[in-house]
């Protein structure tokens with residue numbers, strides 16, 4: 532399921548260029564265009580789910596896949612090992628939750644501090 536007007540659906544489809552980090556059957560990951568940290572990428576489901584607020588029980592395996600991918604991709608992209616290194620994981624939901632793009636996405640941020648934000 533895709534949303535023709537959604538910027539992240541267009542990135543998945545290759546209609547908008549991105550710096551890809553990972554792709555498989557269920558998810559796509561790419562660098563954030565406006566990074567807060569030395570390493571900042573997004574993991575998104577290929578399914579157009581607007582936010583965590585729309586999650587249903589059938590999305591549990593997909594969310595588990597995204598969560599278990601996070602540390603693997605963080606290491607792949609150069610985040611230093613836990614516990615001295617590590618990474619931050621953020622999912623914003625809704626306007627008051629700070630969400631700007633309404634296609635569910637997990638921010639992964641890492642690298643040496645200070646960061647621009649966060």
Ligand code: AMP
Pocket residue numbers: 538547549562563564565566622623629630631632633
């Ligand atoms: P959020 O505020 O949680 O909805 O985060 C949306 C994120 O998407 C922001 O950090 C943006 O910098 C990022 N973003 C928006 N457009 C693009 C794009 N074309 N390519 C990569 N990242 C983007």
Ligand code: ZN
Pocket residue numbers: 533534537538539540541578579580633634
């Ligand atoms: Zn979408």
